[in-house]
Structure formats: C-alpha cells, structure tokens
Amino acid sequence: MEKRECKIGKVLKVLGLVLVALALVVGTDIEADAKKKKKIELTEEEKAMFDKWEVKPKKRAKAVKDMRKRPKFVGATKCNGSCHDAYYQAWAKSSHGDTFSLLKPGTRKEAKERVKLDPEKDYTTTPLCLRCHTTGYGQRGGFKPAGSMNKKGKDTSTKIDPDEPNKEQVGCEMCHSAVGGSQFRAVMKSSKGNFSKAETERYGQRWDYANVCTRCHMHKNTPFKPEVHDKYKFNFEERKLKVHQVAEYWNEDNEDQKLEKKDDRAKEVGQTEKTPLVIEDFKINAAGKIRFKKGTKPYNTKTKIFIYQ
Ligand code: HEC
Ligand code: HEC
Ligand code: HEC
Structure with a gap:
C-alpha cells in the first residue's frame, strides 16, 4: 500500500513539473511574440504599399521584418521553391547554371590555353575566378569555396549538390538584385508579382x-575579352534572348507561377535603367582576398544607399 502511494506521489510530481515546464514555454513564447509585435511599426509608405497589394494585416509584420534585414545572398534554389x-x-x-565546372581541371582546355591559363589547374578555390x-x-x-573555415576552425564551405545548382553557379542574384535576396524576396511574395519596377x-x-x-x-578583370577571340564580343540584345529560355519548362504544376504583370512592367522604365547602378571594380589582395x-x-549596406552612375 505504501509503495503504491509513493508511486502516485511520484506521478503527480512529474505531472506537476511537466505542467510548470509547459507554462514556462508557452509563457515565454507569448512574451516573445508580444515583443516581436511591439517592435515592428509600419511606416506610412509601407502601409500604403501593402494596402495596394492587399496583403493580409497578419502577414505585414513578417514581410517588413524581412525587408529591413541586412542584405544577404540566399541562392537560386530559394528562388525556385514554390515561386519560379x-x-x-x-x-x-x-x-549560367553551369559556370562552376569551367573552373575544374581539364575543362575547356583550348579556351584556357588561349588566355594562358593552365588547363590542368584546379581553379575552384581561386578568388578571381569565383567572383x-x-x-x-x-x-x-555568398559562395564559400572548399577549405573555408570560421575562426573556430569549423568548415563553412558551401555544400554543393550536383542535382540542384545553387550558389556555386552564376545565380539569379548576380543579375537581378544588387543587395541579395532577403528584402526583395519579401516584396515578391507579399505582392505576388503585382509590383512596379520602382517599388x-x-x-x-x-x-x-x-x-x-x-x-x-567585358569587365576589365575577365580573361575572356573580344581581343582574344571574336566570340567574347558582347551583344546584349542577342545574348539576352538566351538567358531565360523558359517556354518549354511550363507545365501543369507550375503554370500558376506565370507572371501576369510581366509585359506591363516591360513598358515601364525603372530608375536603374535611367541611371544604371555602378559596376564593381575589384582586385584580389596579397592575402588572396577579394576587395x-x-x-x-x-x-x-551601412548607409543603405544605392549608388547610381
Ligand atoms: C570579370 C569576370 C571573370 C573573371 C574574373 C573570370 N571569368 Fe571566366 N568567364 C567570364 C565570362 C563573362 C565568360 C563568358 C565569356 C563569353 O562566352 O563571352 C567566361 C568564360 C570562361 C570560360 C569558358 C571560355 C570558353 O570560350 O569556353 C572558362 C574556361 C573560364 N571562364 C574560366 C575562368 C578561370 C579559370 C578564371 C580565373 C583564372 C576566370 N574564368 C575568371 C567572366 C570571368
Ligand atoms: C545572367 C543574368 C540573369 C540570371 C543569372 C537570371 N536572370 Fe532572370 N532575367 C534576366 C534578364 C536579362 C531578364 C529580362 C529578359 C527576359 O525576361 O528574358 C530576366 C527576367 C526575369 C524574370 C521576369 C521579370 C519580370 O517581371 O519582368 C524573372 C521572373 C526572372 N528573370 C527570374 C530569374 C530566376 C528565378 C533566376 C535564377 C534561377 C534568374 N532569373 C537568373 C537576367 C538573368
Ligand atoms: C556573374 C557573372 C556573369 C554575369 C553578371 C553575366 N554573365 Fe553571362 N556568362 C558568365 C559566364 C562565366 C559565362 C560562360 C559560360 C560558358 O561558357 O559555359 C556566361 C555565358 C553567357 C551566355 C552563353 C554564351 C552564349 O552566347 O551562348 C550568354 C548568352 C550570356 N552569358 C548572357 C548574359 C547576359 C545577357 C547577361 C546580363 C543580363 C549576363 N550574361 C550576365 C558570367 C556572367
């Protein structure tokens, strides 16, 4: 009899502890939520934009939080997801989805020899080429090559999945976004593609x-200039047509991702078209770092200012 009471006592004790723990977890969650909600106040401009896009009030704080994050490259697979x-x-x-392989030994021998690069050398960790x-x-x-480590000696190199090209290639963000995916992704998701260029x-x-x-x-740092071979001449109008040959990739599962506003937008002239953004000049310093x-x-990123030409 005594033993049984003891067991019940234990069970009650354990139950009690579980309840206390639960209360703590739920409690702090509510607190954290309250804190999060308190912090984010939308500006008039943001409110107006969300109103225009008819974004549900519940979703606005999260979107604004992402938009205000420090810019960061996220990789092409994030643009795929359920969107593109x-x-x-x-x-x-x-x-552009297969530019990393060109840095491996034995690829494009003739082209490399022509510009005095060593066709047998592995360039997959060479900063100049990685840029x-x-x-x-x-x-x-952004992409981190094999052998990258943080201060504690932990491997921070980018994982490469041969079936899913990502940051190791010339991805979406190298052409579409000056500041990486975090903010703009929030705009795209909130607006469902219903935005103007200026926005x-x-x-x-x-x-x-x-x-x-x-x-x-045509960048001054590329080894593959028109002086070396005619095929490196760059005619934008011609080459543009080869960048997105999407026609054959639409199917039942993704056709709802077609952008209704795309053609309307093509008629607008964005600020970046009127006064293009500057193009980076860079060099590799003595320590092998890109500067x-x-x-x-x-x-x-500090002043949050775009620099136009
Ligand atoms: C400033 C940018 C830039 C840098 C730096 C750069 N590349 Fe490239 N590379 C390009 C571009 C752009 C092309 C495509 C040229 C074209 O097809 O008109 C290219 C093409 C290539 C090709 C294919 C050429 C062909 O004709 O088949 C190889 C191989 C290559 N790069 C290797 C390298 C290696 C190795 C390095 C480092 C030593 C390097 N690249 C550095 C921009 C660059
Ligand atoms: C080499 C540069 C380049 C890369 C890399 C690139 N794009 Fe583009 N993208 C363009 C150009 C140029 C256009 C305009 C011409 C066109 O629509 O084909 C465009 C247009 C688009 C549009 C239509 C935008 C609109 O509303 O007018 C979408 C969507 C898009 N790209 C998505 C992507 C995604 C997703 C990726 C990566 C998987 C990607 N792009 C990679 C250059 C690039
Ligand atoms: C971040 C660097 C980078 C940017 C930005 C970039 N490219 Fe490229 N592009 C490359 C490299 C590297 C290759 C070489 C691929 C190869 O030879 O296999 C290439 C190859 C190409 C090719 C294939 C060669 C051909 O003619 O068939 C086309 C087309 C092209 N680029 C168009 C464009 C256009 C248009 C833009 C701007 C909207 C652009 N690229 C922006 C790096 C870049």
Whole structure:
C-alpha cells in the first residue's frame, strides 16, 4: 500500500513539473511574440504599399521584418521553391547554371590555353575566378569555396549538390538584385508579382540588365575579352534572348507561377535603367582576398544607399 502511494506521489510530481515546464514555454513564447509585435511599426509608405497589394494585416509584420534585414545572398534554389520553377529549371540547363565546372581541371582546355591559363589547374578555390563564376563570392551569404573555415576552425564551405545548382553557379542574384535576396524576396511574395519596377528598386531589385552583364562580360578583370577571340564580343540584345529560355519548362504544376504583370512592367522604365547602378571594380589582395574598390559597390549596406552612375 505504501509503495503504491509513493508511486502516485511520484506521478503527480512529474505531472506537476511537466505542467510548470509547459507554462514556462508557452509563457515565454507569448512574451516573445508580444515583443516581436511591439517592435515592428509600419511606416506610412509601407502601409500604403501593402494596402495596394492587399496583403493580409497578419502577414505585414513578417514581410517588413524581412525587408529591413541586412542584405544577404540566399541562392537560386530559394528562388525556385514554390515561386519560379520554370525559370529555375531553364537556368539550371543554361550556361549560367553551369559556370562552376569551367573552373575544374581539364575543362575547356583550348579556351584556357588561349588566355594562358593552365588547363590542368584546379581553379575552384581561386578568388578571381569565383567572383564571376559563382554567386556573391566574398559577400554576405555568398559562395564559400572548399577549405573555408570560421575562426573556430569549423568548415563553412558551401555544400554543393550536383542535382540542384545553387550558389556555386552564376545565380539569379548576380543579375537581378544588387543587395541579395532577403528584402526583395519579401516584396515578391507579399505582392505576388503585382509590383512596379520602382517599388522593387527600393528593395534592391535592378532592371539595368544591359549594364549588369558587364559585371562579368567585358569587365576589365575577365580573361575572356573580344581581343582574344571574336566570340567574347558582347551583344546584349542577342545574348539576352538566351538567358531565360523558359517556354518549354511550363507545365501543369507550375503554370500558376506565370507572371501576369510581366509585359506591363516591360513598358515601364525603372530608375536603374535611367541611371544604371555602378559596376564593381575589384582586385584580389596579397592575402588572396577579394576587395571591392571604394565607392564601386552598387549598394552600401551601412548607409543603405544605392549608388547610381
Ligand atoms: C570579370 C569576370 C571573370 C573573371 C574574373 C573570370 N571569368 Fe571566366 N568567364 C567570364 C565570362 C563573362 C565568360 C563568358 C565569356 C563569353 O562566352 O563571352 C567566361 C568564360 C570562361 C570560360 C569558358 C571560355 C570558353 O570560350 O569556353 C572558362 C574556361 C573560364 N571562364 C574560366 C575562368 C578561370 C579559370 C578564371 C580565373 C583564372 C576566370 N574564368 C575568371 C567572366 C570571368
Ligand atoms: C545572367 C543574368 C540573369 C540570371 C543569372 C537570371 N536572370 Fe532572370 N532575367 C534576366 C534578364 C536579362 C531578364 C529580362 C529578359 C527576359 O525576361 O528574358 C530576366 C527576367 C526575369 C524574370 C521576369 C521579370 C519580370 O517581371 O519582368 C524573372 C521572373 C526572372 N528573370 C527570374 C530569374 C530566376 C528565378 C533566376 C535564377 C534561377 C534568374 N532569373 C537568373 C537576367 C538573368
Ligand atoms: C556573374 C557573372 C556573369 C554575369 C553578371 C553575366 N554573365 Fe553571362 N556568362 C558568365 C559566364 C562565366 C559565362 C560562360 C559560360 C560558358 O561558357 O559555359 C556566361 C555565358 C553567357 C551566355 C552563353 C554564351 C552564349 O552566347 O551562348 C550568354 C548568352 C550570356 N552569358 C548572357 C548574359 C547576359 C545577357 C547577361 C546580363 C543580363 C549576363 N550574361 C550576365 C558570367 C556572367
């Protein structure tokens, strides 16, 4: 009899503890929620924009939080998700979706020899090459080559999945966004694509496509210049047509992702088209680190200012 009472006592005790723990967890959750909600106040401008997009009040705080985050590269697979499947599939099959392999030994021997690069050398960790053959190298959230480590010696190199091209290639963000995906992604999701060019430029989207290509093509740091071979001449109007050959990638599962406003938008002229953003000038310093020349980054993360030409 005594033993049984003891057991019941124990059970009650344990139950009590579980209840207390639960109360604590739920309690702090509510507190944290309250804190989060308190902190975020929408500006009049933000309110007006969400009203226009008919964004549910519940979703506004989260979207604004993302928009105000420090810019960071997120990678092409994040643009795929449930949003741009056809664009992602087409990109993965395009030249830009396979730029990393060109840095491996034995690839494009003739082209490398022509510019006095060693065709047997592994360039997959060479900073100069990574700048133009991967996404966001040397910048927040950008590609990190094999052997990258943090201060504690932990491996921080970007995982590469051969079936899902991502930051190791020339991804979406290298052409579309000056400041990485975090803010602009929130705009796209909230607006469901129903935005004007001007509205997205405020959050780092750029429309100066012809200009942005010169980050790599015709850049003074590329070894593959027209002087070396005619095929490196860059005709924007011709090349543009090859960037997104999406037509054959639409199907039952993704056709709802077609952008209704795309053609209307094409008629607008964005600020970035009128006065294009600057193109980065960079060099690799003695320690092998990429350094952007002062004043040549299109977006200053500290002052949150875009630099136009
Ligand atoms: C400033 C940007 C830039 C840098 C730096 C750069 N590349 Fe490239 N690379 C490009 C561009 C742009 C092309 C495509 C040129 C074209 O097709 O018109 C290219 C093409 C290539 C090709 C294919 C050429 C062909 O004709 O098949 C190879 C191989 C290559 N790069 C390797 C490298 C290596 C190795 C490095 C580092 C030593 C490097 N690249 C540095 C921009 C760059
Ligand atoms: C090499 C540069 C480049 C890369 C990389 C790139 N794009 Fe584009 N993108 C363009 C250009 C140029 C246009 C305009 C011409 C067109 O629509 O084909 C465009 C247009 C678009 C549009 C239509 C926008 C509109 O409303 O007018 C979408 C959506 C898009 N890209 C998504 C993506 C996604 C998703 C990725 C990555 C998987 C990607 N892009 C990678 C250059 C690029
Ligand atoms: C971050 C660097 C980078 C940017 C920005 C970039 N490219 Fe490229 N592009 C490359 C590299 C590297 C290759 C070489 C791929 C190969 O040879 O397989 C390439 C290849 C291409 C090709 C395939 C070659 C061909 O003609 O069939 C086209 C087309 C092209 N780029 C168009 C563009 C356009 C248009 C833009 C601007 C909207 C642009 N690129 C912006 C790096 C870049």
